[in-house]
Amino acid sequence: MSDLSFEQAMQQLERIVVQLEQGELPLEKALEQFEEAVKLSRLSQQKLQQAEQKVSQLLQQQHGEQLGTFQTNNTDEDEA
Template sequence: MSDTPIEEMSFEQAMAELERVVGQLERGDVALEESITLYDRGAALKARCETKLKEAEEKVAAITLDADGNAAGTKPLDAG
């Protein structure tokens, strides 16, 4: 497991660790207590990935295009 706190992980770091956690759980070669710990960590990693994806989607949605399809700049996320 990574020493980086989950809330500081990039999307890529969290996804890579989540894949490792899932792999360990799928193999089933860990003790019950460790499985529970891994499951909890996996849930936190999944939530981090979802947060980072939402942030990226919001940034993309904030980019406006002009009539020719060219990036015209950005607008505030709360603008309608």
């Protein structure tokens, strides 16, 4: 399951929700589907957190580059 993409996990989760909402599954099957949905939900949350961390790192790198450029400009002004 961990090899699913975020989009694939969400699609499966939506499919399970539709099945559960219809209320036509036997109790045991509904519980199995619910358990699967919980796993998919956790996986999706993990993938979102990983994406947020990546975006945060990229923004920090960009911010660092901007600070580097700003410091270089200040150094040029100090020398002038």
